[in-house]
Amino acid sequence: MRIGEIAALVGLTTRAIRHYHHVGLIPEPERRSNGYRAYSVRDAVLLARVRRLTELGLRLDEVRDALADDAGRELAEILDELDADLARQEAAIRERRCRLSALLAEPPDATGPVSPALAALLAQAPRTDSPSAAQDREYLTLLDATSTGSQEMLALLGTLVADPAVVELYERLDALAEAPADDPRIAPLAADLMAAVPEELFAAIPEDGVVVTGFKEALLAEYAPAQAEVVGRLMEAFVERGRG
Amino acid sequence: MRIGEIAALVGLTTRAIRHYHHVGLIPEPERRSNGYRAYSVRDAVLLARVRRLTELGLRLDEVRDALADDAGRELAEILDELDADLARQEAAIRERRCRLSALLAEPPDATGPVSPALAALLAQAPRTDSPSAAQDREYLTLLDATSTGSQEMLALLGTLVADPAVVELYERLDALAEAPADDPRIAPLAADLMAAVPEELFAAIPEDGVVVTGFKEALLAEYAPAQAEVVGRLMEAFVERGRG
DNA sequence: AGAAACCCTGCCGTTGCGTCAAGGTCAAGC
């Protein structure tokens, strides 16, 4: 048989068979005088074995092991391992689908998929066009995605965010966009902000995730000078009171 | 932030982030005077979004689509598609695991994994050391793997194989290994073989799979001259009576 | 001054083939 014939017989492509030769999984058969590979039925039996094994999900080197082993002993071992691997994959897929369905259940959000906890929080927040508030919401998605144990933080933030008074605070922060770094409104705003934060929140800063060298500076760089003053004071308060 | 810092922040590797830049998924940030990339918190938000999407199983080009789309509308579409894809994968894995468990339940066989139907057939066959019988068993694994609808054939073969008389037929075929092509034992053996084959089997040859140009010649090439005579006559009978 | 811990670019390796590219071979029809 020529390669196309044996390929049709065992249900592989000619390219796959040549590939198996190339990587040494299957020895090259004799050649006819014109250079064509001449396959025997024995080769077909071997290739069919390979096909069954690859269809089970074995990689080519595992197929090689399974074929090399004269007894079927190690094969059982490989299959056991493979089954465990497939079980892991199946669990992973199931978890992804689970999270997917949670996402699909919620209304789509331009910020991309977020945890259910954060989605609930954002839905609960009062509607406002404040740029600072929008910025904060984005940063919350960052915290949501990176910090383990952000659940409790979000719960605490819920009490803060539900307060319609925060809208006014955001607007006062917005008003500092063009102000100089020594604007007199800075100190009272920082004080009011700190007063609005519930005490437990100071202690709930996750130690991993957001707390990374360089993050503070990068965060302050996002704000105008006067705003950065305010945010900087808040952050200092968090560091002091959270870590004592 | 430098690249290592933002990588730690969002839970990616520096290599992955550079890769995203390379393929244009994420724009390159400004550089510091020393050439280091300078990341902002906005970049971190973006990267966190990318991470969430890739963790859901989206490919990078799908992530790009999801990000480019200003609304979250197309995202839902992509996620729907993704869920369907995951469902397919899950089903495929489950089927593989199903077949795997069927294989693991049976005693391991040096010929590799075979269908349950064939395994039952082989277990039912009488024990013999006949080389021809061994050869035939190998060829059966080929037929098992390649022909769709080989189930009925195997059922019909069950009635044939269970007959202890076939052992004698195999031994008579073995005896022709060194015989010339005009040995007088050829004709009677061919006749007895044909008589042993149940009538329905002639009609049950699957049209796909084994029937491939070049297969007959290859099969005959596996046998010694006198044996090839016998097998050739059998095959002719099959062709005539199966298709007549 | 030297070591540690960062950063940079760029290229190869992974898995299992698909897909050209650029030819040589063979049977059939004009």
Added chain:
DNA sequence: GCTTGACCTTGACGCAACGGCAGGGTTTCT
């Protein structure tokens, strides 16, 4: 005899999403 079409040959690149290494520069700590 010549073309056409369906085969075959080797060889090399492409893919997905990075990991790892080479070979070099920067900053910082000690």
